[in-house]
Amino acid sequence: MELFGLYWFAVIGLFIVGIITIIVKAAKNEPVKTGLKMVIASVILLVIGAGACALILSNLGGMH
Numbered sequence: 001m002e003l004f005g006l007y008w009f010a011v012i013g014l015f016i017v018g019i020i021t022i023i024v025k026a027a028k029n030e031p032v033k034t035g036l037k038m039v040i041a042s043v044i045l046l047v048i049g050a051g052a053c054a055l056i057l058s059n060l061g062g063m064h
Helices: 002-027 033-057
Strands: none
Touching: 002 033
16 A cells, blocks of 8 residues: 555656646746656556556456
C-alpha cells in the first residue's frame, strides 16, 4: 500500500514541478518544452494509475 501512495505522490509532484517550471520559464521568455514534457508525463501517469485503480476496484482483474 505504501507503493501506491508513493506512486500518487510522484504523479502530483511531477505535475506541480512541471507547472512551476512552465511559469518560471515563460516569465523569463525561455522555451517551456521541459515543463510541458513533465506535465504531459504526469497526465499519462494519472490516466494509467486511475485505470489500474478502477480495474482493481471493479474486481475485473481476470483472476477468476
